[in-house]
Amino acid sequence: MVEDYDAWFEKNRALLLEDFFTFLRFPSISTDPAYTNDLLACKDWLVAYMEKSGLNTEVWETSGHPTIFASHLEAGDAAPTLLFYGHYDVQPSAPLEKWESPPFEPEVRGHKVYARGAIDNKGQAFYTLLAIRAFLERTKNAPVNIKVLIEGEEEIGSSGLEAIAEEKKEALKADHIYIVDLDMYAEGIPGVTLGVRGVASLNVTVHNSNADLHSGTFGGIALNPARALATTLSKLWDEKGKVTVPHFYDGVKEGGLEGLDEEIDLKKESAPFEIKVFQGEGDYSLVASNWVRPTLEINGLESGYTGEGYKTIIPAEAMVKLSCRLVPGQDPEKIIEALATFLKSNLPAGIGMSFEKGHGTPAMITAPDSATVKGAIAAYERIFSAKCRRQLCGGTIPIAPKLAEICGGEIVLIGMGIPSDSIHAPNENFGLDRFKQGFLSITQLLEIFAEGGPDA
Template identity: 40%
Template sequence: MRLSTHYEQFLQNNRNRHLEELKQFLSIPSISALSEHKPNMVQAAEWTAEALRQIGIENVQVIPTEGNPVVYGDWLKAEGKPTSLIYGHYDVQPVDPLHLWETPPFEPEIIENKIFARGASDNKGQMFIHIKALEALLASDGTLPVNVKLCFEGEEEIGSVHFDAFIKAHKERLAADVLVISDSVMYAKGKPAIIYGLRGLCGMQIDVKGPKGDLHSGLYGGAVQNPIHALVQILDSMRNKQGEITIDGFYDQVRNVSEEEREQFRSLQFNEEQMSQELQVTELFGEKDYSVLERTWVRPTLEINGIYGGFKGEGNKTVLPSEAHAKITCRLVPDQDPDDIVERIQRHIDRHTPPGAVVTTTRFDSGKPFVTPFDHPAIQAAGRAYRYAYGVEAVYIRSGGSIPIVETFATVLNIPVVMMGFGLNDENIHAPNEHFHLDNFDKGIITVCQYWFELEDSL
């Protein structure tokens, strides 16, 4: 392994400039879920492309898709060395509820060495780490220890609607030896983690229709099915009091976790009582034969994400509502298939719909679960890079979250995936007051720089 530390001085000398550039990036309201921000999506893509050009990345393009554009660039001058594909996303979540933000979501502020803004941690801040790492190496050494390709999308927060097709259409352009993603969290503050498994995802909206319009509950109550009661009855039938999902065949394809892996989880000494206190809940809940880490990493779920219908204003209105609605999602584990699970849920709904109600469903985006061997040389190289920057050993974990595109990348390109996250669980990702710890921003750039040297001779 060839080692260079010139870049560390460069990073120190340019830190203020880098933070100002990050603020510019975070100021762009690139909310992919809201159509009124379509111009901002193009603005964010163009900003990203220019940032790549400025540091010396070649063949930079903003490539149109049927949705938001994809930004591509490469640097392929390390003859005979491995090629890494770097993925990230420049789109962000909506900011609601706005009144809970202590600082404006698109006016970045640094407070107590944390930068506050929507997208600070997910994913602009972590994506920006990779751009600045490449800049530091190119500016300091004039070269890179490996070849790199960069591919940044603008639809991750809405399920990468058009990105699967993009990967398949550009398979040769994206060909590489390893995929590196920084869109995840560390195990704890000061304790880096390499994620080798993700849960998959599927979900749907359930709409229950009763009478043609809202009815007077005195005149019609007891004679007409109440859609809210019908919906609650359907939802309640999906899970028992122990947290076990009662959909027929839901667990049939769940891959068992080895005792060796369960022992590895136990070695992390996760503090369940501390989690309960931090979340301010009276106690944790879930399948009784599994630890919290197992419930959130290797077991599937079915959760109600929202339920609404009827009168919601102040006071009381004696109405029998015309309709009721719910949104549900499932986190899936190997070897569950999203299409199969959605079909099973649909059959369950059909069987449990009470008389006098009509139910329709609309499917949401989905993604398959992903797991890869954590002893792969590319993943072990990431562990050494973390140790260099943080001075401690990284842990190898699964994540309860979902990045659906990871499985597509791994399948289409047939390459290992290294998930090197620098976020923290308490950074309010997807919530008001999202922020990113600048200590991890600084160490993250050093980690990524060092990773390219570690990877140079590993593949």
């Protein structure tokens, strides 16, 4: 059975990859309005491709970028319904000078394709669509219903889809929900992800004058806002990496690793990035610090003149972008308020401060032994000669908690990513061997439920 799908892939390989590379060429960057037309063109191409694959497709307009919903429901109400989620928007490609080839001109080097979106999430969304296409071609009248949800705002918080999700509740109902946007346990070892951390973000600007000041004329008498901000930021953590913001850990429970495969070596998995220093939270292991503990990070700092040469000024203002990864029990809104209060109370008196809230999403945890999870494990173990592991993810899928709330079925996060794919970084890539393994895994997932489910 796996061999039949393998043969189908190899027979059509050249055309499949040509279509995949066309998908990658759209600079569908969701965070920058300059790319709106490219993002909409990508949506149009994807809709046409899904319709050609045998799916009934519609476009859901949102307050932001459109969401694509597609279905094949000929099996009837008594048959199980599987919903697959992905996204067609991508991260910005800066810094461009770090790319070895243009980010939106896919290039195969060795056994990998390099392009923005190669793995996150165009590659994973596309192999899912190919698997559905192959399944529908091979198994006429299969006793399984299929739904596909591909949105255009995952990289900026999914606010548009979240706002219409309740309205679309009936359409989104499913027995088994698969978010195909995650990682393997390790290279060559598949994994199912049972939960993701939430996120809360904000931008903070501090200021002390209405214009940049001459650093000689005003040096020594005007407090530098960059210095004030840096001093305040240094108070956010203690020497062991624990966040010092009052109420930050309210609601956070101990434990959380029970039933998970926690023996993964995160230092080894991070080797391609040559990280020099690792730090978890206090005495927690790196795995616990990444999977079940919240974090606070500086994502960007900006102040004054950063061009070539020198401009001797005291800048008028300084800005920092902060984000937190949250665990169950934490409320994004309360975390943002606690951070803003802490910063304001620790800045020198008289320094002005303004802040802009970013998006907030709670954490999500799913049942470890549901039929949804068992189905994914069984599918992976048909493809890999390795036991499929249960894991958590330190990252965030913004729409995951909402899908878990309204779809009615169990949810699990799956995927073929590994750390060296350089997600969100220059030279993002996806091994074509894993692209094919992802395709085969989704075909087997569909076959398993067509056969009666993992417990049949």
